Amino acid sequence: xxxxxxxxxxxxxxxxxxxxxxxxxxxxxxxxxxxxxxxxxxxxxxxxxxxxxxxxxxxxxxxxxxxxxxxxxxxxxxxxxxxxxxxxxxxxxxxxxxxxxxxxxxxxxxxxxxxxxxxxxxxxxxxxxxxxxxxxxxxxxxxxxxxxxxxxxxxxxxxxxxxxxxxxxxxxxxxxxxxxxxxxxxxxxxxxxxxxxxxxxxxxxxxxxxxxxxxxxxxxxxxxxxxxxxxxxxxxxxxxxxxxxxxxxxxxxxxxxxxxxxxxxxxxxxxxxxxxxxxxxxxxxxxxxxxxxxxxxxxxxxxxxxxxxxxxxxxxxxxxxxxxxxxxxxxxxxxxxxxxxxxxxxxxxxxxxxxxxxxxxxxxxxxxxxxxxxxxxxxxxxxxxxxxxxxxxxxxxxxxxxxxxxxxxxxxxxxxxxxxxxxxxxxxxxxxxxxxxxxxxxxxxx
Numbered sequence: 255x256x257x258x259x260x261x262x263x264x265x266x267x268x269x270x271x272x273x274x275x276x277x278x279x280x281x282x283x284x285x286x287x288x289x290x291x292x293x294x295x296x297x298x299x300x301x302x303x304x305x306x307x308x309x310x311x312x313x314x315x316x317x318x319x320x321x322x323x324x325x326x327x328x329x330x331x332x333x334x335x336x337x338x339x340x341x342x343x344x345x346x347x348x349x350x351x352x353x354x355x356x357x358x359x360x361x362x363x364x365x366x367x368x369x370x371x372x373x374x375x376x377x378x379x380x381x382x383x384x385x386x387x388x389x390x391x392x393x394x395x396x397x398x399x400x401x402x403x404x405x406x407x408x409x410x411x412x413x414x415x416x417x418x419x420x421x422x423x424x425x426x427x428x429x430x431x432x433x434x435x436x437x438x439x440x441x442x443x444x445x446x447x448x449x450x451x452x453x454x455x456x457x458x459x460x461x462x463x464x465x466x467x468x469x470x471x472x473x474x475x476x477x478x479x480x481x482x483x484x485x486x487x488x489x490x491x492x493x494x495x496x497x498x499x500x501x502x503x504x505x506x507x508x509x510x511x512x513x514x515x516x517x518x519x520x521x522x523x524x525x526x527x528x529x530x531x532x533x534x535x536x537x538x539x540x541x542x543x544x545x546x547x548x549x550x551x552x553x554x555x556x557x558x559x560x561x562x563x564x565x566x567x568x569x570x571x572x573x574x575x576x577x578x579x580x581x582x583x584x585x586x587x588x589x590x591x592x593x594x595x596x597x598x599x600x601x602x603x604x605x606x607x608x609x610x611x612x613x614x615x616x617x618x619x620x621x622x623x624x625x626x627x628x629x630x631x632x633x634x635x636x637x638x639x640x641x642x643x644x645x646x647x648x649x650x651x652x653x654x655x656x657x658x659x660x661x662x663x664x665x666x667x668x669x670x671x672x673x674x675x676x677x678x679x680x681x682x683x684x685x686x687x688x689x690x691x692x693x694x695x696x697x698x699x700x
């Protein structure tokens with residue numbers, strides 16, 4: 255495997271009178287070994303903002319492997335990619351269709367860029383929001399010419415993959431954009447012939463490769479297929495990406511794509527192990543959510559009569575950590591690097607939990623946004639005079655900023671929506687929230 259970026263930073267033994275400030279000092283590098291490859295834009299490296307050397311070669315290789323016209327590495331996670339893509343989309347119209355279960359970065363981008371999100375909510379399965387139907391998307395597109403396109407998340411946190419082909423047909427017919435937040439789906443390019451991969455249909459998409467591929471945290475890639483958007487997208491990336499990108503993260507991004515490309519058989523083996531593990535978990539009295547994405551193992555503890563928080567505490571005592579639990583599902587995330595021994599430990603621990611009395615209890619109901627949320631308007635709300643009030647006193651008020659639970663960083667209430675009893679209960683009972691300040695929530699002034 256030839257990794258261009260790794261090659262240039264592995265040979266880094268220069269006397270440093272440039273950033274970063276650790277200067278590769280020996281004691282520091284013993285404490286933080288990654289510092290040995292941590293460098294900056296030099297004549298012997300390259301510049302992510304205008305690459306001509308190793309980074310340019312890496313990006314061309316990545317595009318060739320995944321089938322994109324162009325690919326752009328980012329070391330700021332998928333968030334900067336989402337921001338840049340929506341910046342490019344704004345040139346096509348002042349509104350964008352946004353499913354209700356979109357990541358907070360999508361909502362934040364709309365607020366920053368002055369894009370009005372046209373909110374759409376699909377059905378539900380097992381207490382999990384499903385993608386909107388193609389018919390819903392078509393109705394919205396036909397009703398408003400100012401809509402630039404659809405910003406879709408695929409796969410979502412629970413492994414639901416949207417009907418990309420049908421969306422694409424509708425949007426292409428109407429001359430609108432299909433943009434995908436594929437933060438959790440980069441690995442799909444290397445499985446089952448790329449089935450379900452956003453890049454097969456999207457005009458622009460972002461792969462958060464650090465989520466499910468062997469890359470360092472914050473490693474991501476923005477891809478482009480519609481070259482008429484290239485100038486705007488590159489301008490957006492220059493605005494939202496850091497001007498001091500991490501070379502170790504960049505190298506790990508290139509490595510992750512090439513590793514997955516060269517180890518498709520290993521990925522297939524992990525997929526088979528996951529299928530076997532799924533059966534064993536279900537034989538232990540649990541149900542497992544029917545995810546479309548093999549890396550998402552969502553164990554439903556409701557039918558087993560188990561308290562999800564107590565179950566997670568038991569797992570953590572055995573040094574097994576889930577991605578998160580939402581009160582009903584415990585989410586375990588796999589990757590091509592998941593090994594059989596780890597999966598066996600997980601199955602054994604879940605089997606033990608199913609027999610224990612000290613983890614018995616009712617599940618905490620998952621929050622699903624109500625269909626009737628009012629029509630104050632997202633941009634109206636974020637730009638209106640506002641105030642912070644106690645969460646318990648906010649019933650019926652119009653929210654002025656998104657608030658939700660982390661993870662999965664999806665708003666429980668979005669700006670412009672009215673605060674309900676269910677919203678208050680979900681936010682008050684969460685361990686980690688965004689959008690609250692010392693127990694207070696931001697609302698539009700009366």
